[in-house]
Amino acid sequence: MKEKLKLYSYWRSSCGHRVRITLSLKGIEYEYIPVNLLKGEQFDLDFMKINPMGTVPALVDGEVVITDSFAIIMMRSNPEPPLLPRDLHKRALNYQVASIISSGIQPHQNLAVIRYIEEKTNGEEKIAWVNNAIRKGYTGNIIKNQETCC
Incomplete structure (x- = not known):
């Protein structure tokens, strides 16, 4: 077993x-x-x-x-049920969203990164910096493609 x-x-x-x-x-x-x-x-x-x-x-x-x-x-993406669409373009958009989140948005929320930013600046600057990264990722790609990716 x-x-x-x-x-x-x-x-x-x-x-x-x-x-x-x-x-x-x-x-x-x-x-x-x-x-x-x-x-x-x-x-x-x-x-x-x-x-x-x-x-x-x-x-x-x-x-x-x-x-x-x-x-x-x-x-864990295979076998059934599939996590991604079978359509090639929709699948590519899903990979794009995953990449933006994992490399463009999430790292800015990481505890180590947030603490480092706060050490170098202050609490308000830290929040503005993180919000900027999140907003840029979501409005630039994720929201724009939400109806066509899934």
């Missing part, structure tokens, strides 16, 4: 949300192992052995550990 998947995540992590939504849509069972980012549990030695980057999510599938939400989602 194959060992159940283990998902190391934090309930407030948008990356973790993406993975949990995917696993749920696919009906894939997993063991949820919480990693409290606010308490710094991602830097505990035991967790660093699983993911030396000290980030969540981390999916343990037997001997394989995948530590990127997009990679985890793509690993």
